[in-house]
Amino acid sequence: MKRGLGVISLLVLSLILLVGCGSEDASGSEESVTVGITQIVEHPSLDAATEGFKKALEDNGYVEGENIEYDEQLAQGDMNNAQTIAKNFAGDEVDMIFANATPSAQAALNATKEIPIVFTSVTDPVGAELVTSFEEPGDNITGTSDTHPDAIPQTINFIVDEIGAKSIGVIYNSGEQNSTVQVDTVKEALEGTDVELVEATVSTSAEVQQAAESLVGRADAIYVPTDNTVVSALEAVLGVAESEQIPVFAGELDSVERGALAGSGFSYEDLGYETGEMAAQILKGDKDPSEIEVSYPKNLKLVINKEAAEKMGVEIKEEWSEKAEFLGE
Structure with missing residues (x-):
């Protein structure tokens, strides 16, 4: 009987350890995150911004296929498509939305006031009613503008x-x-x-x-x-x-x-990279979107x-x- 109880205890302990290991991925992170990427249309500048965004996250320890997954969607220049993409991301409860260009960012903010949103390639974030000001963005949104005043x-x-x-x-x-x-x-x-x-x-x-x-x-x-x-x-x-x-x-x-x-x-890849740095701070829990000021490119x-x-x-x-x-x- 004692031997039987010992075997059962060992099995239970092994199961607990197995479940515990399952909560971590190959990189040792707590669990994998999913980032929904919504981009209004495909062209070199926006594509470069997306690549820069992903590169920054990788440099911050988020490796695709290990502890981060991307759901990338193109709206083909159609605002209705952008709204559908954003609603789907909200319904799927992704961990973050990366919105590339003004229409995609507007659609994302319309779809959710809870999921963190970081945007890039937005000319006038205040005029587009994405943020209250550069210094004080909204509760769940921040990002980078692609307009240098000069x-x-x-x-x-x-x-x-x-x-x-x-x-x-x-x-x-x-x-x-x-x-x-x-x-x-x-x-x-x-x-x-x-x-x-x-x-x-x-x-x-x-x-x-x-x-x-x-x-x-x-x-x-x-x-x-x-x-x-x-x-x-x-x-x-x-x-x-x-x-x-x-x-x-x-x-x-x-x-x-x-x-x-x-x-x-300026380099749109650099702009996307800066946005990715913001995203890393949010995903790690170091800052909320409301605590990160909207920025614009400095090297003109x-x-x-x-x-x-x-x-x-x-x-x-x-x-x-x-x-x-x-x-x-």
Whole structure:
């Protein structure tokens, strides 16, 4: 009988140890977490931000397949899809939502006031009603803005002073709150000049080429803000610009690499990485979202694409090297 009780006790002890080990994964963490990633559309800048986000979490000990899982969803540029994705994440009770771009962040906040949300690639978090202020975000949300206050003025000043444009065309989706804010900033930068702003609005990426064509003969240069609809179809703008010899300027550096003439910006991967650092603090329980201030990129630079300049008939001035970096050297 004593021997039988001993065997039973050993089995019970083994079961307890087995259950205890099951609560930890291979990395030794308490348990695995799930992060829902919602991204409004696929294009290089947003993709780079997502990669930076995941890299930061990995550097903080969250290794995919070991103690963290990602549920990545693309909304294909459709706000209704973004809302469905966010509601599904809330229903699944994921541990965190990473919202990449303004529409995705708005949808996430509409879906939950409890699950922590970190956002990136948002132009105007306050105007989009995501946070009360940069210093005091909401109870369950914080993140990074992709707008440096000097970025648009620096680019517009270059177009006016160095290119000598008397009219600037801007292509944007008037339904994107982040885009209308940028167009307003362009208007402010042009105050006091005699330069005309020519607006061409779109609602889908399929309309981008027609919008670009509508600017031919009306604009000396084209400015493309960080508009997800337009940037996802940037090649359509570049095709028109190159054939008509109209210089194109961009609101972020990935578009300069893709063929725009120039733009002021920063690395979206760095921006996503900074967001991932915020996420790590929240997942570890070190801070709540409300305790982390919203931030924006600090390292702003003007970059000129020499190959694009040649295609668009723009002569590179030697003195530009004092204020810009060059691609194609």
